[in-house]
Amino acid sequence: MPTSIDRHRLRELLDDGAQLLEVLPADEYAEEHIPGAKNIPLKQLDATTAARLDPSKPVAVYCWDAL
Amino acid sequence: MSPRAACRLEQLGFHRVYDYTAGKIDWIAAGWPTDGPGPAEPRVLSAIDPNVPTCNLGDKVRDVRRRLGPQITSCVVINDYRIVAGRLEHLDSLDSEDPRPASEVMRPGPTTIRPSDNLGEVRERMRAKNVPQLLVTTPDGELLGLLYPD
Numbered sequence: 001m002p003t004s005i006d007r008h009r010l011r012e013l014l015d016d017g018a019q020l021l022e023v024l025p026a027d028e029y030a031e032e033h034i035p036g037a038k039n040i041p042l043k044q045l046d047a048t049t050a051a052r053l054d055p056s057k058p059v060a061v062y063c064w065d066a067l
Numbered sequence: 068m069s070p071r072a073a074c075r076l077e078q079l080g081f082h083r084v085y086d087y088t089a090g091k092i093d094w095i096a097a098g099w100p101t102d103g104p105g106p107a108e109p110r111v112l113s114a115i116d117p118n119v120p121t122c123n124l125g126d127k128v129r130d131v132r133r134r135l136g137p138q139i140t141s142c143v144v145i146n147d148y149r150i151v152a153g154r155l156e157h158l159d160s161l162d163s164e165d166p167r168p169a170s171e172v173m174r175p176g177p178t179t180i181r182p183s184d185n186l187g188e189v190r191e192r193m194r195a196k197n198v199p200q201l202l203v204t205t206p207d208g209e210l211l212g213l214l215y216p217d
Binding site: 022 | 084103
């Protein structure tokens with residue numbers, strides 16, 4: 001079960017080397033994203049695209065808001 | 068969307084998956100840095116005046132008046148973490164020796180806006196309703212500054 005975190009915990013995880021993934025469409029990512037984030041839109045998230053991430057490291061995922 | 072993505076990652080073999088549920092809007096609203104050119108229309112973040120007179124919940128009115136001087140007639144009441152609790156207004160009309168703490172005199176729950184809000188839309192509403200200034204806070208209520216209509 002994924003762990004829900006707030007931005008303070010996210011910063012700690014990033015400082016400790018976690019990966020960050022934005023799952024919004026590419027144009028929204030290009031406009032503005034959290035520093036260090038990679039982009040794989042949700043509809044494209046599969047084994048092939050996820051190969052860009054290291055499964056041995058923590059990964060934090062985000063979109064636009066909680067809705 | 069991010070909960071579904073987090074579950075998908077677990078299905079794909081990722082074992083330590085975290086969901087930043089509040090998302091990018093929360094990060095931006097906190098005034099934290101981002102990469103990229105940003106939105107086409109400016110946000111409130113770009114126009115915040117950080118120079119806001121403040122006092123603590125426990126500060127006595129008489130001490131606040133002395134510290135701020137006669138020219139400043141209102142200030143924002145905050146706690147130790149800069150979370151906005153209320154406003155002290157019409158300081159000049161209060162007794163200069165008033166011993167009460169700000170928490171007893173303040174008007175609680177002032178209207179606040181987020182730095183991620185659309186600057187043009189907020190200023191338009193301020194002008195339409197003749198609002199001279201608004202407090203800008205993070206989603207957690209931490210004071211960032213003031214926004215003026217012009």
